[in-house]
Amino acid sequence: MQISAPGASVAGSSFFFHSLTDLFMQISQHLGTLFLGLLMTSSMSCQGAESATKPVDPVQETVTIRIDPSKTYQTIRHFGGSDAWACQFVGKWPLAKKNAIADLLFSKDTHSDGRPKGIGLSLWRFNAGGGTAEQGDASGIRDEWRRAESFFAADGGYDWNKQEGQMWFLQAAKERGVNEFLVFPNSPPVQFTTNGKGYATNGQPNLPAQQYDKFAGYLADVIDGVRRKTGITFQYVSPVNEPQWDWSDGGQEGTPYFNNQIAAITRSLSAALLKKNLATKINIAEAGQIDYLYSEHNRPGRASQVTAFFDKNSPDYVCNLPNVLPAISGHSYFTTSPYKAAAEKRRQLAAAVAKVPGLEYWQSEYCILGDNEGEIKGEGRDLGINAGLYMARVIHNDLVNAQAAAWHWWISVSPYDYKDGLVYIDKNKNDGSFQSSKMLWALGNFSRFVRPGAVRVDVSGGLGTDAMVVSSYLNTDKSLVTVIVNADNQDRDISLAISGGQPAGAVSVYETSAEHDLAPVRNAGADGRLAVKKQSIVTIIRQL
Numbered sequence: 001m002q003i004s005a006p007g008a009s010v011a012g013s014s015f016f017f018h019s020l021t022d023l024f025m026q027i028s029q030h031l032g033t034l035f036l037g038l039l040m041t042s043s044m045s046c047q048g049a050e051s052a053t054k055p056v057d058p059v060q061e062t063v064t065i066r067i068d069p070s071k072t073y074q075t076i077r078h079f080g081g082s083d084a085w086a087c088q089f090v091g092k093w094p095l096a097k098k099n100a101i102a103d104l105l106f107s108k109d110t111h112s113d114g115r116p117k118g119i120g121l122s123l124w125r126f127n128a129g130g131g132t133a134e135q136g137d138a139s140g141i142r143d144e145w146r147r148a149e150s151f152f153a154a155d156g157g158y159d160w161n162k163q164e165g166q167m168w169f170l171q172a173a174k175e176r177g178v179n180e181f182l183v184f185p186n187s188p189p190v191q192f193t194t195n196g197k198g199y200a201t202n203g204q205p206n207l208p209a210q211q212y213d214k215f216a217g218y219l220a221d222v223i224d225g226v227r228r229k230t231g232i233t234f235q236y237v238s239p240v241n242e243p244q245w246d247w248s249d250g251g252q253e254g255t256p257y258f259n260n261q262i263a264a265i266t267r268s269l270s271a272a273l274l275k276k277n278l279a280t281k282i283n284i285a286e287a288g289q290i291d292y293l294y295s296e297h298n299r300p301g302r303a304s305q306v307t308a309f310f311d312k313n314s315p316d317y318v319c320n321l322p323n324v325l326p327a328i329s330g331h332s333y334f335t336t337s338p339y340k341a342a343a344e345k346r347r348q349l350a351a352a353v354a355k356v357p358g359l360e361y362w363q364s365e366y367c368i369l370g371d372n373e374g375e376i377k378g379e380g381r382d383l384g385i386n387a388g389l390y391m392a393r394v395i396h397n398d399l400v401n402a403q404a405a406a407w408h409w410w411i412s413v414s415p416y417d418y419k420d421g422l423v424y425i426d427k428n429k430n431d432g433s434f435q436s437s438k439m440l441w442a443l444g445n446f447s448r449f450v451r452p453g454a455v456r457v458d459v460s461g462g463l464g465t466d467a468m469v470v471s472s473y474l475n476t477d478k479s480l481v482t483v484i485v486n487a488d489n490q491d492r493d494i495s496l497a498i499s500g501g502q503p504a505g506a507v508s509v510y511e512t513s514a515e516h517d518l519a520p521v522r523n524a525g526a527d528g529r530l531a532v533k534k535q536s537i538v539t540i541i542r543q544l
Contacts, residue, residue, distance in 0.1 A: 061493075062493045062494070062495050062529070063461070063462060063463060063468075063493065063495070064494075064495045065459060065460075065461045065462055065470050065482075065484075065494060065497065066459070066460045066461045066497045067457060067472045067480070067482065067496065067497070067498045067499065068458040068459075068460075068498075068499045069457045069458075069472075069474050069480060069498070069499070069544070070457075070499065071457060071458035072455045072456065072457055072458075072474070073455065073456040073457070073458075074360065074399075074403045074404070074405045074455070075405060075453060075454070075455050076399075076405060076406070076450055076451075076452065076453070076456065077123075077180075077362070077405045077406045077452055078121075079121055079122055079123065079406070079407050079408070079443065079446060079447035080121055080122065080123030080124060080125055080180070080182070080364075080406065080407075081121050081123075081124065081125065081408060081412035081422060082125040082127065082184075082365070082408070082411055083124065083125065083126055083127055083166045083169050083412065083413075084125075084127040084148070084186075084410075084411055085127070085145050085146050085252075085411060086411065086413040086414060086415055086425060087165055087166050087168075087169045087412070087413055088129075088149070088163065088164075088165040088166050089145070089165055089428075090165060090413055091164065091165025091167070091169050092164065092165045092168070092429075093430070093432070094431060097431070097432075097434065098169075099172070100434070101413060101425075101434055102169060102173070103117045103118045104118045104119070104422075104423055104436055105118055105119065105121055105173070105412055105422065105423065105440075106120065106121055106124075106172065106173050106176035106177065107120065107176050108120040108448070114519075114520040115517070115518070115519050115520065116444065116448055116510070116518050118444070118448075119422075119440060119443055119447050119448050119518070120177075120444070120448040121173070121178060122178060122179070122180060122447065122451065123178065123180040123181065123182060123406070124170065124173040124178050124180075124181050124182070125181075125182045125183075125184060125364075125408060126170055126181060126182065126183045126184070126226075126234070127166065127183075127184060127185070127186065128150070128151070128163075128183050128184065128185045128219065129148025129150050129163065129185070129186075129253070130150055130185060130186065130187035130188060130189055130190055130193075130198035130253045131148075131149065131152060131189050131190045131191065131198065132148060132187075133147040133148055133149040134149060134150070135147070135190065135197075135198075139197060139198060140197050141198065141199065141250050141251070141252060141253070142250060142251075145427065146251065146252040146253070147198075147253075148163075148186075148198075148253060149162050149163050150189045150190075151163065151221075151222055152189055152191065158225055160225050160226070160228070160229040167230065170226075170232055171232070174232055179452075180235050180236075180452070181232060181233070181234045181235060181236070182234060182235065182236040182238060182283065183219070183222060183226075183234040183236070183238070184237070184238040184241060184286070185219070185239065185241070185253075186252065186253040186254045186255075187199065187247075187254055188206070188207050188211070188218070188255070189215070192207060192214055193206045193207060193211075193255070194206050194208050198254075199247050199248060199249070199250055199251075199252070199254055199255065200247045200248045200254070200255045200256060202246075203246035203247075203256060204256070205255060205256055205257050205258065205261055206247075206256075207255060207257075207261075209264065212264055212265050213268045213271075213272070215239075215265065215268070216265065216269040216271070216272040217272050219237055219269060219272065220269070220272035220276050220278060223237060223273070223276075223278055223280050224278060233280070235279075235280060235281065236280065236281050236282075236283045237269070237280050237281075237283070238282075238283045238284070238286055238329065239262075239265055239266065239269055239282065239284070240262050240265065240284065240285055240286060241254065242254065242286055242287070242331065243255075243257035243258075243285060243286075243287075243302055244256065244287065244289075244292050244299045244302050258302055259285075259301060259304075259305065259308040259309070259316045260301075260315070260316055262285050262309075262316070263308075263309065263315075263317075263318050266282055266284060266309075266318045266321065266324065270282060270318075270321040270322070270323050270324065273323050274322070274323065279323075280323065281323055281324070281325040282323055282324045282325060283325045283327060283329055283362065283364070284305075284309060284318070284328065284329065285309065285328065285329065285330075286330070286331065286364055286365065287328075287329070287330035287331060288330075288331055288333065289330070289331060289333050289334045289335050290330045290331070290332060290335050290345060290349050290402070291303070291335065292304075292305060292330065293305050293306050293328060293349055293352065293353075293361075294348055294349050294351075294353075295348075305328060305330075306328055306352045306353060306356065306359070307352075309328065310326075310359055311356070326359050326360060327360040327361065327362050327406075328353065328359065328360075328361060328362070329363075329364035330349075330361070330362075330363065331363070331364065331366060332363055332365075332366040332394060332398055333365075333370070334369070334370055336372060336390075336394050336397070337372035337373040337375045337376075338373050338375070339393065339466040342394075342401075343397055343401045343466075346397055346401035346402035347401050347402075349361060349402050350401065350402050350403045353403070361402055361405060362404060362405060362406040362407075362408070363398045363402065363404040363406065363407045363408065364406065364408045365408055365409075365410050366398075366407075366408070366409060367409065367410040367411065367418075367419060367420035367421075368387060368419035368420070368439075369419075369420075376419070377419075378418055378419050378420070379417070379418060379419075380417060380418070380419070381416075381417050381418065381421075381424060382419055382438075383424065383435060383436075383437045383438060384438055384514065385438045385535055387437065387438060387439050388437070388439050388512060388537065389442070389485065389487045389535060389537065391439045391442050391443065392442040392443075392446075392483075392485045392512075392537045393466070393469060393485055395407055395443065395446055396469045396471055396483070396485055397469075399446075399456060399471055400456070400469075400471050403456075409422060409443060413425055413434075415427035419439070421439070422437060422439055422440040422443065423435070423436055423437070423440060424436075436517065438517070441512040441537075442512050442537050444512070444518045445483050445510065445537045445539045446483055446539075448510075448518065448539075449479075449481045449483075449510070449539050449541055450473045450475070450481050450483075451475050453475070453476040454473040454474060454475045454476065454481070455473065455474050456471065456472070456473050457472050457473065457474050457480075458472075459471060459472045459482075461497075463488075463492075466487075467486070467487055467488040468485065468488055468492060468532075469484075469485050470482065470483070470484050470485075471483050474544070478543065478544045479541055479542065479543050480541070480542045480543075480544050481540070481541050482540045482541075482542075483538070483539050483540075484537070484539075484540070486532045486534060486535065486536050486538070487535065488534055489534050491532065491534050492531070493529070493531055493532075494529065494532050496529075496530070496540065498542075507530075507540055507541065508520065508540070508541045509521050509522075509530060509538060509539070509540050509541075510538070510539045510541075511533070511537070511538050511539075512537040512538075513533055513535060514535065518539075521538075
């Protein structure tokens with residue numbers, strides 16, 4: 001993503017549970033006052049839980065949330081993050097430190113007191129660089145940390161020992177259970193670009209047509225070479241990134257494209273992958289903001305991408321290619337505030353995607369960027385809960401209103417004074433300190449517990465405002481995961497009511513707040529009632 005400061009298809013409809021009507025008992029009766037104190041440890045399935053959440057005001061009315069697992073929406077594919085740009089250096093840090101950072105991002109293990117070691121990302125995005133790091137200052141990219149190596153050797157062949165730091169994180173992700181990987185370039189290798197640089201001139205596309213096949217061949221070679229080097233296969237390749245922007249300021253690698261150019265590159269890449277017998281699927285088109293997926297907005301010829309690439313009557317139709325993924329990707333930048341307007345844009349996107357049978361939407365890049373209607377600014381690190389809450393509401397909006405099947409963060413490890421990182425580090429290439437952020441743990445409220453293959457299920461009730469938003473997901477192991485984002489300044493007494501006859505099994509609750517980092521808390525009873533603190537993100541897991 002370009003940062004100025006440093007720094008519905010109902011895919012899960014086949015999930016129908018015939019026995020739901022006799023599984024659960026309605027538990028939303030007895031609305032009224034409730035004083036929640038410490039509950040017995042036996043009401044929790046997690047051990048080593050934190051002390052009880054402060055009881056809510058006994059005169060406060062209980063908020064009932066109704067969940068209907070029989071009504072399903074999209075299937076969740078994965079939650080992901082990117083290795084750009086810091087992992088090229090951090091992957092060479094002392095082993096103990098980079099292992100600790102990898103644990104924060106990928107681990108599904110727990111500490112002895114029940115706290116998660118990490119957020120369990122289920123996809124890792126690998127940046128195939130354009131070779132600007134080898135150019136050094138001559139690259140024109142001012143910030144060394146935003147330059148990136150390519151796999152080209154000086155003699156024109158390949159050197160699979162390059163991108164060493166990123167390769168370390170790629171393997172660390174695999175060792176911690178990540179099974180899905182995506183490779184993406186921001187720019188073609190500088191050997192192929194029009195101006196010999198990793199960014200454009202005067203907003204013009206920086207890859208001439210005669211180089212499309214060479215660029216496609218390079219990406220296929222990278223996928224094959226990394227597989228041979230590490231044993232890791234990239235399931236997905238995303239050949240273009242934010243083609244609507246000019247990419248002419250030397251801030252990072254990047255190039256614009258028109259839709260017909262993206263289609264031509266996709267056709268070349270399809271042929272190159274087939275030639276090497278690679279099963280990797282092509283994911284397009286990483287739109288710079290979601291408006292460009294369903295409308296022309298302000299970029300004619302570079303927008304309306306759902307129609308351009310997935311309408312059979314379009315000259316740029318590519319869905320007939322055997323290795324094009326039936327998913328279109330876009331980025332949530334510049335469309336997240338105010339909440340109601342953001343929700344409407346996402347509903348428009350979902351409606352456009354739903355017109356194409358079998359098509360999914362992937363939200364493939366986001367960090368807090370811009371001024372967001374004065375709600376929160378991208379500039380300035382914020383390790384606290386305000387940034388975490390804002391991010392959690394964006395995730396909810398993308399999953400519920402855009403019906404995103406995947407949700408990916410931008411730079412997972414950041415050295416910048418910006419709200420762009422999950423883990424923050426010193427800007428030191430050899431060693432340094434690191435810190436987790438509430439944004440990391442807020443994402444973990446979803447990524448740690450909503451696993452690949454989960455289906456989003458219907459939720460109703462609540463406050464009736466966007467001060468508190470709720471979504472629910474049914475995993476393949478039949479655990480029901482409900483995420484409550486309470487951005488309000490008031491504690492809430494919640495009653496979860498699941499449609500059906502019999503009560504669900506034991507409940508586990510995890511909280512991200514000013515006090516807790518995705519910690520297990522004793523604020524719920526087996527009857528489905530719980531206290532949700534103000535300014536907190538709470539995940540409730542019940543086994544059905």
